[in-house]
Amino acid sequence: MIGERIERARQAAGLSLRALAEQVDLSAMAISKYERNEVTPGSDVMLRLAEAMGVRVEYFFRQDTVELQNVEFRKHAALSKAEERQILADVQDRLERWHDLDDIFPPSAEMKFKLPKGLPQQIGDLGDIEAIAIKLRDHWELGHNPIPDLIDTLEENGIRVIVTPYIGKERFDGLSAKVNDMPVIAIGSEWPGDRQRFTLAHELGHLILHGRLSEELNEEKACDRFAGAFLVPGEVVIEALGSKRKWLEPRELLLLKLEYGLSIGGWTYRARDMGVLDKTTHGKFYGFLRKQGWDKQEPGPAYKHEASRLFEKRIYHALAEDWVGESKAAELLGIPLAELHACRNMECSSDIAH
Numbered sequence: 087m088i089g090e091r092i093e094r095a096r097q098a099a100g101l102s103l104r105a106l107a108e109q110v111d112l113s114a115m116a117i118s119k120y121e122r123n124e125v126t127p128g129s130d131v132m133l134r135l136a137e138a139m140g141v142r143v144e145y146f147f148r149q150d151t152v153e154l155q156n157v158e159f160r161k162h163a164a165l166s167k168a169e170e171r172q173i174l175a176d177v178q179d180r181l182e183r184w185h186d187l188d189d190i191f192p193p194s195a196e197m198k199f200k201l202p203k204g205l206p207q208q209i210g211d212l213g214d215i216e217a218i219a220i221k222l223r224d225h226w227e228l229g230h231n232p233i234p235d236l237i238d239t240l241e242e243n244g245i246r247v248i249v250t251p252y253i254g255k256e257r258f259d260g261l262s263a264k265v266n267d268m269p270v271i272a273i274g275s276e277w278p279g280d281r282q283r284f285t286l287a288h289e290l291g292h293l294i295l296h297g298r299l300s301e302e303l304n305e306e307k308a309c310d311r312f313a314g315a316f317l318v319p320g321e322v323v324i325e326a327l328g329s330k331r332k333w334l335e336p337r338e339l340l341l342l343k344l345e346y347g348l349s350i351g352g353w354t355y356r357a358r359d360m361g362v363l364d365k366t367t368h369g370k371f372y373g374f375l376r377k378q379g380w381d382k383q384e385p386g387p388a389y390k391h392e393a394s395r396l397f398e399k400r401i402y403h404a405l406a407e408d409w410v411g412e413s414k415a416a417e418l419l420g421i422p423l424a425e426l427h428a429c430r431n432m433e434c435s436s437d438i439a440h
Contacts, residue, residue, distance in 0.1 A: 089123035091146045095139040096121075098175035100168070109138040144417040145179070152181045152265050158292075160259035160285070173250060173261060177272045180248045181265060183418045184397065190409050191400045199244030199269055201294065210300040212311050216359075218294060219315035230319045232346045236283050237394045240271070240290065247286065247394055248272040260285040262292060269293055279389035280349040286392070287313035314356050317348045323360045331362050334371055340386040350384050351375065405430075 096106050096117075103114040110117075110131065119125040120135075127135065136143045154177070159170065202225035205218060223230065226243055233239055237247045246265070250272050261272040271289040273282045291309030299308055326342055327334070334357065339350040348356070354375070358368040375381050401418055404410045410418070416426040428434060 087123075087149075088126060088146050089121045091148065092117070092127075092135060093121040094175045094178065095135075095141050095145060097171045098179055099139040100172045101139065106135075106138060110134040141179075141420075142417045142422075144413065148182060148186070152178055152185050154178060154181070154263040154265065154270070157261065157263040159261050160289075165258055169258070173258065173272070176250045177248050177261065177263075177270070180250070180420075181246065181270065183420065184246060185265075187397065187400055187404070187418055190404050193244075197242060197244050199267075199293075205294070205298065207298060208300055209295065209298050209303065209308070212303065212308060212359075215291075215295070215308060215311045216315045216320050219312055220319055222290075222294060222316065223319065230322055233317070235392070235395070236286050236347070237392045238396055240286060241394065241396045245269045245271060245290070245293075249275045249282075249392070249394060251275050260289060262289045273392070275391070277391075278349075279391045280343060280347055280352070282392040283317060283347045283389075284313050284349065284352060287316045290316065310355075311359065314348065314352055314359065318346050318353070318356050320356075320360050322346075323353075323356045323362060327357055327362045329362065331357065332367065334363070336375070336380070336385065340384075343384075343389060344387065347389050349389075351381060 096103070099106075101109070103117050107114040107117050111134070112131070116125070120127050120131075132143050132146060136145065154174065157174070159165065159173075161170075202221045205221070206214065209215065209218070220230075226239065228239070237249070240247050246268055248270065251274070258274065260274075261270075263270045263272075271286055273285050277285075288309045291312030292305070295305065295308055295312060299305055327338075334354065336350060339353045342348070342353055343350050351372070354363070354368060354372055357363045358365060363371065372381070378385075398419065401410070401415050405412070405415050412423060412426055416423045419426065421429075425435060429437075
């Protein structure tokens with residue numbers, strides 16, 4: 087078991103056998119023997135391995151394992167197998183920490199993912215997706231207002247969200263999977279907030295729409311439509327922009343982006359979806375954005391990063407109730423014990439950085 091843990095931690099750190107061996111002053115053959123469980127490393131080697139791979143020693147002795155099922159990468163062809171393994175290893179580690187926390191602090195029955203009642207068995211038109219997005223918003227009691235914390239919203243409704251370091255750069259667009267009957271979505275931690283949100287809403291679309299689309303509809307395009315409609319309902323688009331427009335102001339869309347967390351480009355597509363812009367005008371406007379380079383790097387301030395608060399809140403709740411000790415809490419949070427002490431003293435380095 088320790089061997090598998092060492093191998094997974096090495097993959098999550100993006101290290102080859104040789105690179106890890108050099109960092110801990112051992113041979114690659116020695117590391118290989120540890121990973122194959124032919125030899126058990128001593129405590130001194132464990133400490134060196136943990137430091138080199140950015141984990142706590144307790145990680146190597148974690149008993150529970152989580153098996154990812156139905157893994158789907160949203161990726162470009164250039165994403166390498168090594169990068170895939172790195173992403174999967176990191177996601178699996180974070181899910182196992184969640185699993186440990188669930189044993190200490192079980193989720194309520196309300197926090198189980200359920201589809202809204204009355205969804206159509208077959209969807210034959212992209213326009214039908216608008217009503218489905220509204221149905222889910224109503225099911226989750228979100229109204230039509232901006233969703234300020236999308237990760238917390240998904241997690242409170244039974245979808246586990248993993249925010250993983252920015253691996254694969256532009257070659258990685260997200261990941262979906264399941265653990266038993268719980269949906270899992272992974273996004274990059276350093277992506278712009280609007281990209282994180284669109285990916286989350288797009289993957290949510292797959293959960294809602296899969297198996298319901300007619301053969302004429304492309305599922306990726308349908309999920310893009312769902313994502314836009316879920317983040318900004320159609321009536322909000324018309325209220326914000328008007329029913330018909332001859333042109334849009336980029337600054338106008340930037341302000342809406344900062345309010346709703348949908349990119350400037352995403353707002354232009356919502357304007358086209360709702361008939362605010364006709365297809366010709368939308369094409370001209372998007373061409374204008376491309377000419378400015380704003381299709382690649384949008385102007386103005388970025389939308390804030392999405393972050394999960396539920397996991398951390400539960401750990402500090404468990405600490406307050408003495409359900410876990412500090413060592414276990416630090417291991418679950420993936421931080422050194424000294425950093426946990428600082429956080430309990432309201433001096434987290436992450437808070438200072440912000």
